[in-house]
Amino acid sequence: VQRLIVFGASGYTGLELLRWLSLHPQARVVAASSDRWAGDPAFAHSATAPRGLIFVGHKEALARVEEGDIVLLATSAEVSLDLVPELLQKRSRVIDLSGAFRLASAEDFARWYGFAHKAPELLTEAAYGLPEISPPPPNARLVANPGCYATAAAIAVTPLVRRGLVEDGAPIVIDGKSGTTGAGRKSDEALSYSEVADTVRPYRLLSHQHTPEIERTVASAANKAVCVLFTPQLVPMRRGLLVTAYAPARQEVDAEAVARAFAEEYADARFVVIPKDRAPETGTVIHTNFCEVAARFDPRTRVITAIAALDNLVKGAAGQAIQNMNRMMGIDEATGLLAGGGGA
C-alpha cells in the first residue's frame, strides 16, 4: 500500500482525489492539507472522503511529507511552484495537478501564465503524464498532470496529426466548453450564480494557457509542429467539458481513414471510448475517468471535426493523476478508477 500526502485537499480537485483514493485498494491518504479546515475530520466536509482522516494545515503537511511515498498537489500553479523544489529535496515523488511544470521553458510561463518560473531547471525533468499519449516513465520523480481542456484536446487531435491527416501548416481551431468547477472553488464575483447561470461566456480569447500545452503535447506525440487556435467558454453546468476541433484535411483523406485512425490509436486505451452512432457528450462521462472521442470527415468542406468529452475533475484532473500514480506504482493503471458512472 502506498502512503499519499494530498496538498490542497479542500479544493474541487483535492476533494475529488480524496473521493477516488478512498476507493483505491492499494493507496492510503496519510495527510490531507487545508488551512481553512485544519483540525476537521475530512468526512465532516465530504461524505466521500476517507473516514478517520483529519485535515492538517499546509505547514504541518509539509513537515510530514517523509511519511508519504507520493505527494499529490491539488494547488494553484504558484503554490506548486513554491512546493515542488522543497518536496524533491525531501526525496518525495510528486504529481502536480497544476500547470506549473507543463510547459517547455521559463519564457513560455512568462507569456502564458504571467509569472517568472522559479525552477526552470526542473522543466526538463518533469514528465508530462497523459497516459494515452505520453505515459510518464514508471520511475518519474515529478509528473506534470495535464490540464482538463488540454487532455480532451490532445485526445481529439493527436490521432489526426500523428497519422498525417491534417494539412501541413494549417491551424487547428479548437472550441472548448467547460462547467464552472473548472475555475476552482475560490469566491469570485464573475463566478457567482447570477453571473454564470443562463449564459455562455467565452473567456481568455487568444491567450488561454492550455494553448501551448496542447501544441506541445500533440507536436511531441506526432513529431511535427502543430498550430492551435483555442477558444474556451464557460457554460452553466457544474461538471464536464467538451472540445470540438476543426482541422483542414489533406488531399487524400477520406471518412474511412479518419475513423480508422481513432479506432487504431485508442484500441488499447482503457479510458478512451468511441461512442457508436452518436457524438461524445458530457452527460455520459461525468463522475467517471472516461473520455469519449469521435471524429467525422466532411467531404464538402474537407474539414475534419473531432470531438472529445470528459469530466474536468476526473479524467481532467484527479482521475488522471491516479492513473499516473498507478503507473508510478507499477500497478494496473485502472486500479481504483472503474467505479462511478454517468448517464441518465
Ligand SMILES: NC(=O)c1ccc[n+]([C@@H]2O[C@H](COP(=O)([O-])OP(=O)(O)OC[C@H]3O[C@@H](n4cnc5c(N)ncnc54)[C@H](OP(=O)(O)O)[C@@H]3O)[C@@H](O)[C@H]2O)c1
Ligand atoms: N478545477 C478543475 O477542473 C481543474 C482541472 C485540472 C487541473 N486543475 C488544477 O488543479 C489545481 C487545483 O484546482 P482546484 O480547482 O481544485 O482549486 P481550488 O478549488 O481553488 O482549491 C485550491 C486548494 O489550494 C489550497 N491552498 C491555498 N493556498 C495554499 C498554500 N499556500 N499551500 C497549499 N495549499 C494551498 C486550498 O486550501 P485551503 O484554502 O483550504 O487552505 C484549496 O484546497 C489548480 O492548479 C488547477 O489549475 C483544476
